[in-house]
Amino acid sequence: MLPRSTAGRVLLGAGALLLGAMPVFAQPYYVELGTYALISAMLALSLQLLVGCTGLVSLGHAAFYGLAAYTVYLITPANNGVSILITLPAAVAAAGLAALIVGALSLRTRGFFFLMVTLAFGQMVFFIFHDTKLGGGTDGAFLSRPLLSILDWELPLTRRQRPIATYYLSLGLLIAMYLSLVLILRSLFGRVLEGIRVNEHRMQALGFNTYRYKLAAFVIAGLLAGVAGHMWAMHRGFVNPELIGWHRSAEALLMILMGGLTTLHGPIIGALAFTGLGEFAQLITERKLLVEGLVILFVVLALPKGLSGIGMPRWMRRSPTTDGSARAAAEARTHG
Amino acid sequence: MDFPGLLAQLLNGFQHGLLLFLIASGLTLIFGVMGIINLAHGSLFMIGAYVAFLVTRQWGSLWLALPMAMIGGILLGSVLERGLFRYFYARDHLDQVLLTFALILLFEEGRSLLVGNEFYSVPIPPLLDFSVPVTSGFSYSAYRFTVIGICLALAALLFYWIERTKTGAVIRAAAEKPEMVDVLGIDARRVHMTVFAVGTTLALIAGALAAPLYSVYPNMGDGFLIISFVVVVIGGLGSVSGALWSALIIGLVDTLGKAYAPKVAGLAVYVLMAAVLIWRPSGLFGQRT
Numbered sequence: 001m002l003p004r005s006t007a008g009r010v011l012l013g014a015g016a017l018l019l020g021a022m023p024v025f026a027q028p029y030y031v032e033l034g035t036y037a038l039i040s041a042m043l044a045l046s047l048q049l050l051v052g053c054t055g056l057v058s059l060g061h062a063a064f065y066g067l068a069a070y071t072v073y074l075i076t077p078a079n080n081g082v083s084i085l086i087t088l089p090a091a092v093a094a095a096g097l098a099a100l101i102v103g104a105l106s107l108r109t110r111g112f113f114f115l116m117v118t119l120a121f122g123q124m125v126f127f128i129f130h131d132t133k134l135g136g137g138t139d140g141a142f143l144s145r146p147l148l149s150i151l152d153w154e155l156p157l158t159r160r161q162r163p164i165a166t167y168y169l170s171l172g173l174l175i176a177m178y179l180s181l182v183l184i185l186r187s188l189f190g191r192v193l194e195g196i197r198v199n200e201h202r203m204q205a206l207g208f209n210t211y212r213y214k215l216a217a218f219v220i221a222g223l224l225a226g227v228a229g230h231m232w233a234m235h236r237g238f239v240n241p242e243l244i245g246w247h248r249s250a251e252a253l254l255m256i257l258m259g260g261l262t263t264l265h266g267p268i269i270g271a272l273a274f275t276g277l278g279e280f281a282q283l284i285t286e287r288k289l290l291v292e293g294l295v296i297l298f299v300v301l302a303l304p305k306g307l308s309g310i311g312m313p314r315w316m317r318r319s320p321t322t323d324g325s326a327r328a329a330a331e332a333r334t335h336g
Numbered sequence: 337m338d339f340p341g342l343l344a345q346l347l348n349g350f351q352h353g354l355l356l357f358l359i360a361s362g363l364t365l366i367f368g369v370m371g372i373i374n375l376a377h378g379s380l381f382m383i384g385a386y387v388a389f390l391v392t393r394q395w396g397s398l399w400l401a402l403p404m405a406m407i408g409g410i411l412l413g414s415v416l417e418r419g420l421f422r423y424f425y426a427r428d429h430l431d432q433v434l435l436t437f438a439l440i441l442l443f444e445e446g447r448s449l450l451v452g453n454e455f456y457s458v459p460i461p462p463l464l465d466f467s468v469p470v471t472s473g474f475s476y477s478a479y480r481f482t483v484i485g486i487c488l489a490l491a492a493l494l495f496y497w498i499e500r501t502k503t504g505a506v507i508r509a510a511a512e513k514p515e516m517v518d519v520l521g522i523d524a525r526r527v528h529m530t531v532f533a534v535g536t537t538l539a540l541i542a543g544a545l546a547a548p549l550y551s552v553y554p555n556m557g558d559g560f561l562i563i564s565f566v567v568v569v570i571g572g573l574g575s576v577s578g579a580l581w582s583a584l585i586i587g588l589v590d591t592l593g594k595a596y597a598p599k600v601a602g603l604a605v606y607v608l609m610a611a612v613l614i615w616r617p618s619g620l621f622g623q624r625t
Binding site: 051057059105106108109111112113115116117119120121123124127128130131132246250253254256257261287289290292293294296297299300 | 367373429430431433434435437438439440441442444445448449558562565566568569573599602603606609610613614617618
């Protein structure tokens, strides 16, 4: 999951610096696009904890993302922004609570059952906002963006600076999320999750209550998706049911697959590539979904290891003999 | 809540459930035998509905659409299985999900290119556009009766095929122990192609039958796909008879909910699913594991 080589770490650091320098030379439009890419990266990264680390393919992850964005809308009075110190915890808590309920039920099932159940619960959340007037119904609703303020003091920002501040806040949160996931994966908890992915029965035989570990991972992933959803609300100042819909969940899975299943930076690369590709597709054609479909087909058929699996010189790739998880997987196959 | 109204809603629910069964049985068969989940199954339903719409617009007859949906389903199912799905049986869940998601996008874009993004209604065939008096003071749409009849006939055929024919025995064996089928010298690839073609055909026929009742519109497959998932989850994955019972339950709950409690109807089926998951995680009719 984590880059082992020094070269890999240097590359990641350079990528982060490049993202940090982007608003200095980029036009406002691209700063906004960059913010959206960073938010997508947060969503994909949060899902990676389930898909890549624990081996749980969820197709309802956008529910927590959208629910967090709607929470910001619901607690913000009309024409009056609320401090981010209130909106962010509230949005994240709502997403985490929903993840606890959905996870507790859907983790009673496995494999494809799990996939269908998460999809169905995700659509349930979708219909709550789509069919009722709770959050503006089908059309969605505008909201006053959360303020960067503490008590009565507000960060003085001009209209032009605000998107840049949102960009840096998203970047900071993404980096914080990445680093906390690194810590989580290095801990015993992370090792257990990896063990569950490779061979759940063996983990049970070792005495781990795998249900609880999976539920904890599901809730953490939901909380992190909530951070992404909150930043969406702050970025766009608009919520609609599409945020929750399962197309968004599938897109997050695609970002993971594009970037690479076996790394933690893969989903980030995948999200940036996916957003860039979507932008490019919009330039050349009106049929964005057609391009998206063909890209997915290409990735699934030709790039099963994702972007982070290609283009790297051999000395930078992890060799299978030193890679613990690959060895464990091979062992599990031979010993069943 | 008057009695004739309730009776009509019960019949509507029965008919809705039977249509759901046609979709869900294909889904559950394909999963049971090949171990693949086809998200594009809803799109196949959508294609059936648009075939009905186009044929009716062109030649003014829904009856022509049914055989066309059948032939189209067999062809499309065989081509998809042979050209694409076959290579994904051994792949990761994630790859299968994204492959079939990509198919949804491509089918929807194809639909948008060919027919456009408008909402179209499909007329009920004039021959059946009347009401059958059931009791004094209550009559029911002849077309819906016909749909119920066709669905019941197809369900009976499907059960006969699976339970009583040799192909069916092979299919049940392949779902149970695929290695054994290989060892016995049966060509599993042909079984796979057949099952996929049958599932596709059932979805297309369901779409064609549903077109006059539900109209045709973009992304119509999504809603039916997800409800079919709920049917499969409640019925127990891989169980065709479980799919029948749970499709009827879901059809009734959904229809009665929409009629008598429209505000919470969208949620009713999901609450039901949650309850089943708490009570029996492997489905009401699935084998306990």
